[in-house]
Amino acid sequence: MTSMGSLILRTTARFLLPLLLLFSVFILLRGHDEPGGGFIAGLIVSTAFALYLFAFDVARTRELMGADPRFLLGLGLLIATLSGIPPIFFGEPFFTGLWWPIDVPGFGEVKLSTPLIFDIGVYLVVFGAVMTIVLALAEAEE
Amino acid sequence: MLIAVLSGFILAAFAPWLTRAFGDKAGWLLAILPASLFVYFASFIPAVSEQGAVVLEYSWIPGLDISLNMLVDGLSLLFALLISGIGTFIITYAGGYLRGHEYLPRFYGIMFSFMAAMLGLVLSNNLITLFVFWELTSITSFLLIGFNHEDKQARWCALQGLLVTVAGGLALLAGLVMIGITAGSFELSEVLAGGDVLRDNPLYTAIVLLVLAGCFTKSAQVPFHFWLPNAMAAPTPVSAFLHSATMVKAGVYLMARLNPGLGGTDLWLYLLGIVGALTMFTGSFMALRSTGIKAILAYTTIMALGTLTMLIGIGTEAAIIAAMTFLLAHALYKAALFMLAGAVDHETGTKNILKLGGLRGLMPITFLAACVAALSLAGLPPLFGFIAKELMFEATIGAPGIAFFVSLLALASAMMIAAMAAVFAIRPFTGELKETPKTPHEAPPSMLAGPVVLASLSLIFGLLGFIPAGAVVGSAVQAVYGSPLEVELYLWHGFNLPLLLSVLAIVGGVVLFLRWEQVLDTFSRMTFIDRFGPERGYEKSMDGLTWLAAWQTRTLQNGYLRTYLSVTVLTTVVLTLWAYFVRAGAPVHIGDLDFTFYELAVAGLVVVGAIVASVTSSRLGAVATLGMVGFGVALIYVLFSAPDLGITQIMVETLTVILLVLVLYRLPGFLKLSSPAARVRDAAIAGSLGVTMTLLILAVNGVTVVEPISDQLTAWSYPEAHGRNIVNVILVDFRALDTLGELFVVGLAGIGVYAMIRLRAEDKGQ
CATH class of the missing domain: 1.20.5 (Single alpha-helices involved in coiled-coils or other helix-helix interfaces)
Structure with a gap:
């Protein structure tokens, strides 16, 4: 499957990847109020890299990702688990949501919260798990 | 108090680091913690003597009725003092015994965890918390017994100990839960104050049997006693600790603890009395035919555990006093003897008593301490062990119903134990010096401090019986007996039957000792x-x-995907259909058939896709039509206003296609391998699932058993969780813990697939 992509696919992938990345972050952040969330966003970013993988090869995809997907997977689990801990210091049960809404002038309200951190964990786990599988399969192919 | 109990776990985290930093001095330094715990627990003595019991409350999981409440009464205090007191000496001793050992830092880490678990076990006022600590002692002792993990035998012994005690632990959990439900509380202080609630309950027999299954395995009662001698695979400091004050005494502790609630019945008397007496006899007999210095001591531990169980079962005033006195006496001499045995082994390089001799001059302090401790083991005046044995005979003579049986076994055991005490204290030290693997010399102070202090205590407590009686034994007896009792301990009880039995035991012991080689010869041939x-x-x-x-x-796990699928599908179908027809009475609710043409069109597409996918003979065709099914389902989600589900479905479908494309190349060419019969069978299995799901949907369609929770979640979503997307709010807030669990599943699945693919690739590479 090495570099099987056509010129059209490569060019498309190169342009689509940053857009899809941005889109996934958008979906992740708006998830609490509109359709979206960490799970969907994780799948979107995985698809983006899978597309890139088809257009180029495993080595280039890995290089672009910057980190081993298994590391991202573990990091996601860690973040998700840790996000449940802060409420304990406020005398609340594990995983009680904590909220710090901030007004950003000219943008509106930004809702920082522990559920958001948790959702980022979900995002990383899904991304890490899917890419672990996809890259392993692709590598076995090569 | 909570900090005192948990401090061991905290120190366990730092112990390896401290050990490396302080090297050979670490043992002395680390012993400060158990020593200060000992002082701390000792400060409870006046309060406990006056009030009987002190309960300190800490909540843990209030929703499940699980607390970290601590119950400090005579019994738990006696144990806490033994654990921390003997623990102090064990820690210093280990510093000498394992000096320079590669894994000493790790050893201290496990040891402190074990000690903390043991303290938690004896101080818990909650049955569930008690059980958690109980299992923690099993796990940590597994690590301790298997400390020399490169030795196959040690691993095997550790596993045996773990499996036996954990199997019993499982039964114990059931028993404890039944106690909690029957008594209406999981707090020990309330359960024990409940009087006859447990004894009068129809579940009483089941409770006793389950709890005792846990206690008997943990405390190595016949027929589960075999794991304990094998636990000697552990380094000596561990054996000394496990056998004297901890681990194996946990079962005894629990029997004593529950005695006011469960004891006093015939079942309790006969089970504990007879099993205990048999264990006592078995232990003594096996000690008599052993030649390893640690093996002898291990079997005398079984004897002691049997004695304690028997005494708790007898349950009379005299028996409980005897039990608590014996407990203390045994802990003192057994810890000392084990540490001395370790010292001899360490300095000479052999454990075989037949190969040892003449060490008296070379190891004078060891010899002296061994003599004192062994005299206490043998039960000779003026040592504390003598008082304990006198009390034991008094108790067996007064045992209701089984007096003759238990007294006879007690006498026989006492003879054999007296003989082995003599063998242990005299043979290695007298006679001519024998050749040993190492040139013997006196053990270092760190290894002698414990035995010397503990042996001296055996002597002091014997002469001045009012010290232990007034300090803790008295209030311990009160806690086990359930009502106040006067406890006085002294050496001279006048000329009576117990004294006669004691004399007989000593005489018998001396005879056995003098003829031990013959006895050994006879028995070892059996x-x-x-x-x-x-x-x-x-x-x-x-x-x-x-x-x-x-x-x-x-x-079941034969590696064929079709088998897994068939088993999963058929199990689901059978269970669901059983519930549908038998439990629910086969309800069908068609409802109003109101649909639009595009809904029908999408449904039709899905059906056509499914049919084509299952009959096509082209892989690519199958993938494409399966995709058609998936996207159709996504459309249905969108039509029924579930955009999140719809998006997810589309993403999953996209990724599935990607994965299939990656895999497709690796598959062999498309072949029809299955016979027509097999295809019919598979169709039937697949069809049954479809029919079941259809029936299920028709059934739930018209049933509203409870108010759907979704209404409430929708109402809470914005005010409680600041989110308008209810799906996401449920995922990351309301049910975040479930999501976390699922994340771990996703992670494991990813790693599992990765491992399978990589392993195959590596296999091929070779």
Whole structure:
């Protein structure tokens, strides 16, 4: 499957990847109020890299990702688990949501919260798990 | 108090680092913690003597009725003092014994965890918390017994100890839960104050049997006693700790603890009395035919555990006083003897008592301490062990119903133990010096401090019986007996039957000692004991377990995806249909058939896609039509206003196609391998799932059993969780813990697939 992509696919992938990345972050952040969330966003970013993988090869995809997907997977689990801990210091049960809404002038309200951190964990786990599988399969192919 | 109990766990985290930093001095430094715990627990003595019991409350999981409440009464205090007191000496001793050992830092880490678990076990006022600590002691002692993990024998012994005690622990959990439900509370202080609630309940027999299954395995009662001698695979400091004050005494602790609630019945009396007496006899007999210095001591521990169980079962005033006195006496001399045995082993390089001799001059302090401790073991005046033995005989004579039986066994055991005490204290030290693997010399101070202090205590407590009686034994007896009792301990009880039995035991012991080599010769030829002992039963059941695992793996986990699918589908279908027809009475609710043409069109597409996918003979065609099914389902989600589900479905479908494309190249060419009959069978299985799901939907369609929770979640979503997307709010807030669990599943699945692919790739590479 090495570099099987056509010129059209490569060019498309190169342009689509940053857009899809941005889109996934958008979906992740708006998830609490509109359709979206960490799970969907994780799948979107995985698809983006899978597309890139088809257009180029495993080595280039890995290089672009910057980190081993298994590391991202573990990091996601860690973040998700840790996000449940802060409420304990406020005398609340594990995983009680904590909220710090901030007004950003000219943008509106930004809702920082522990559920958001948790959702980022979900995002990383899904991304890490899917890419672990996809890259392993692709590598076995090569 | 909570900090005192948990401090061991905290120190366990730092112990390895401290050990490396302080090197050979670490033992002395680390012993400061158990020593200060000892002082701290001792400060409770006045309060406990006055009030009987002190309960300190800490909540843990209030929703499940699980607390970290601590119950400090005579019994728990006696144990806490023994654990921390003997623990102090064990820690310093280990510093000498394992000096320079590669894994000493790790050893201290496990040891402190174990000590903390043991303290938690004896101080918990909550049955569930108690159980958690109980299992923690099993796990940490597994690590301690298997400390020399490069030795196959040690690993095997550790596993045996773990399996036996954990199997019992499982029964214990059931028993404790039943106690909690029956008594209406999981707090020990309330359960024990409940009077006859447990005894009058129809579940009483089941509770006793389950709880005792836990206690008997943990405290190595016949027929589960075999794991304990094997636990000697541990380094000596561990054996000394496990055998004297901890681990194996946990079962005794629990029996004593529950005695006011469960004791006093015939079942309790006969089970504990007879099993205990048999264990006592077995332990003594096996000690008599052992030649290893640690093996002798291990079997005398079984004797002591049997004695304690028997005394708790007898349950009379005299028996409980005897039990608590014996407990203390045994802890003192057994810890000392084990540490001395370790010192001899460490300095000479052999454990075989037949190969030792003439060490008196070379190890004078060891010899002296061994003499004192062994005199206490043998039960000779003026040592504390003598008082304990006198009390034991008094208790067995007064045992209701089984007096003759238990007294006879007690006398026989006492004779054999007296003989072995003499063998232990005299043979290695007298006679001519024998050649040993190492040139012997006196052990270092760190290894002598414990035995010397503990042996001296055996002597002091014997002469001045009012010290232990007034400090803790008295209030311990009160806690176990359930009502206040006057406890006085002194050496001279006048000329009576117990004294006569004591004298007989000593005389018998001396005779046995003088003829020990002959006795040993006779008994060691009785190899059928080793061949048909309960340990064979353990091995057989382990073999059986392995066979069962192999069988079920071959049958159910055979590696064929179609088998997994069939089993999963058929199980679901059978259980669901059973519930549908038998439990629910086959309800069908068609409802109003109101649909639009595009809904029908999408449904039609899905059906056509499914049919084509299952009959096509082209892989690519199958992938494409399966995609058609998936996107159709996504459309249905969108039509029924579930955009999140719809998006997810589309993403999953996209990724599935990607994965299939990656895999497709690796598959062999498309072949029809299945026979027509197999295809019919598979169609039937697949069809049954479809029919079941259809029936299920028709059934739930018209049923509203409870108010749907979704209404409430929708109402809460914005005010409580600041989110308008209810799906996401449920995922990351309301049910975040579930999501976390699922994340771990996703992670594991990813790693699992990765491992499978990589392993195959590596296999091929080779």
